[in-house]
Amino acid sequence: VTDPRDPAAPGTGPGDAGTGWYLYGITRHGLEQSAIEGPDESAPAQVLRCGELAAIMRPVSLAEFGPEALQARAGDGGWIEAVARSHNHVISSIHQRRAILPAKFGSIYLHAEDVLSALERDHDALLARLARLEGCDEWAVHLYADRSAVEQGAGSADESVRQLEQQLATAPRGRAYFLQRKLAEVRASAVERALSEIASEGYDRLARLATDSQIRSALSLAENAEGEVVALRAAFLVRRDSEDAFTAEVSSFAEVREGVRFEVTGPWPPYSFAAPEETSP
Amino acid sequence: MSNRVAESREVTLLELLDRVIDQGVVLDGDITISVADVELIYLGLKLMLAPVERLEEYRMVLERAGRRGDGDV
Numbered sequence: 001v002t003d004p005r006d007p008a009a010p011g012t013g014p015g016d017a018g019t020g021w022y023l024y025g026i027t028r029h030g031l032e033q034s035a036i037e038g039p040d041e042s043a044p045a046q047v048l049r050c051g052e053l054a055a056i057m058r059p060v061s062l063a064e065f066g067p068e069a070l071q072a073r074a075g076d077g078g079w080i081e082a083v084a085r086s087h088n089h090v091i092s093s094i095h096q097r098r099a100i101l102p103a104k105f106g107s108i109y110l111h112a113e114d115v116l117s118a119l120e121r122d123h124d125a126l127l128a129r130l131a132r133l134e135g136c137d138e139w140a141v142h143l144y145a146d147r148s149a150v151e152q153g154a155g156s157a158d159e160s161v162r163q164l165e166q167q168l169a170t171a172p173r174g175r176a177y178f179l180q181r182k183l184a185e186v187r188a189s190a191v192e193r194a195l196s197e198i199a200s201e202g203y204d205r206l207a208r209l210a211t212d213s214q215i216r217s218a219l220s221l222a223e224n225a226e227g228e229v230v231a232l233r234a235a236f237l238v239r240r241d242s243e244d245a246f247t248a249e250v251s252s253f254a255e256v257r258e259g260v261r262f263e264v265t266g267p268w269p270p271y272s273f274a275a276p277e278e279t280s281p
Numbered sequence: 282m283s284n285r286v287a288e289s290r291e292v293t294l295l296e297l298l299d300r301v302i303d304q305g306v307v308l309d310g311d312i313t314i315s316v317a318d319v320e321l322i323y324l325g326l327k328l329m330l331a332p333v334e335r336l337e338e339y340r341m342v343l344e345r346a347g348r349r350g351d352g353d354v
Contacts, residue, residue: 026306081294084301104305107312114310122308140296216299265293271300275307 020065023107023115024056024090025100025274028130031056037093038086045090048112050119052127056094057112065108088269095269099133101126102271129276136211136237137267139246143202143232145195147223149259151187154194160186195219198260199232202253209246210236214272231260235272243267 029049036045036056045058063069073079084105091102109115119126155161164183171179199219207213216233223229238246250262 023308026308080298080302084297087301088297101306102300102304104307105302107305107307110311115308118308118310138300140300265296268296268300271304274305 018062019059020062020108020110021057021112021115022060022065023103023109024058024087025094025102025269026119026126026130027054027056027094027098027100028052028127029054031094031098035093035097036090038089048116050116051123053119053123053130055112055115055119056090056100057109057115060108062108070106091269095137099130099136100269101129101133101274102269103274125276129274132211133237133270133273135241136239136270136273137243138270138272139210139236139238139264139266140216140268141206141232141234141236141250142230142263143199143234144224144228144261144263145198145231146226146228146259147191148227150194150198151191153258154190155187157194158186158190161190192219192221195229195231198257202260202262203232203234205249205253206234206236206246209242209249210238212237212273216272237270237273 024045029052031047031054033044033047036047038045043059045056048055048057087105091100094100095102161183164179164186168176168179168183196219203213203215214235216235217230218232220230236246247264250264254261
């Protein structure tokens with residue numbers, strides 16, 4: 001076993017001015033270097049060990065990944081998409097074999113030693129987080145609701161909407177105008193309430209089948225071109241042996257609700273569950 | 282209503298960028314670009330890619346990036 005801090009070990013010495021270390025993620029020690037796919041044959045990713053942990057890193061030119069270069073490319077969607085896909089590809093190839101804590105994009109270090117000392121310092125906590133992710137995938141869920149379908153349902157279910165509608169049917173003109181406005185208000189809040197209920201019920205039901213879950217954004221009232229609102233965006237950490245139950249729950253929830261559908265993407269490496277519990281800023 | 286297990290490229294790309302660029306673990310160390318710089322890249326991308334309905338989110342990302350802007354290495 002080679003000590004990665006041995007100055008003779010490849011790439012752990014102080015990088016020259018033009019080189020940085022691109023960190024993909026952290027995994028348990030024992031990963032074969034050949035198991036990592038991509039991204040670049042000429043400068044392949046390396047496995048640098050620290051105790052029971054290993055960092056997956058690759059030397060990169062700061063001409064491509066330095067601050068100036070990145071700022072210049074901040075508006076280059078094509079380049080960033082390619083880099084993001086490549087980042088995901090490397091991490092996914094590892095994720096298929098063992099748990100990985102994916103690094104946030106842009107974790108480019110001047111010295112590999114910095115990463116190794118961070119691994120040493122947080123060794124046990126990182127190991128515990130990896131253990132929690134073992135055998136799990138992340139699933140991304142969008143919950144869409146057709147606003148007019150929800151409005152019909154909410155309108156007929158809401159007592160105050162019904163009462164106002166009845167009064168309106170027989171009201172004289174002046175009063176009708178007032179009732180009309182009142183009805184619009186009450187209807188809008190009934191719809192919002194119904195959408196929030198759909199979102200929180202959907203989230204709760206999926207969260208029950210997940211090891212961990214995270215709301216990425218709640219109800220947004222703006223409609224898309226199809227007249228739908230995004231009721232919920234959420235991420236779920238799901239054990240592979242619960243995956244069938246999870247996807248079945250997604251389908252059955254949408255089936256019984258008029259105007260509601262899910263979009264699901266996955267399985268992802270556990271990007272949203274890699275960082276420690278957020279401490280409020 | 283039918284449920285689509287989606288593979289719409291746009292949703293997948295947005296989810297990818299949300300994850301790769303906005304999430305993930307950060308280790309202390311001598312990082313060549315600041316977290317705030319990455320947030321700004323993320324913001325620029327989302328503005329290009331995403332529908333108007335999410336402008337509120339970008340504003341929050343921008344505020345976060347601004348708030349972190351001073352101290353980050």
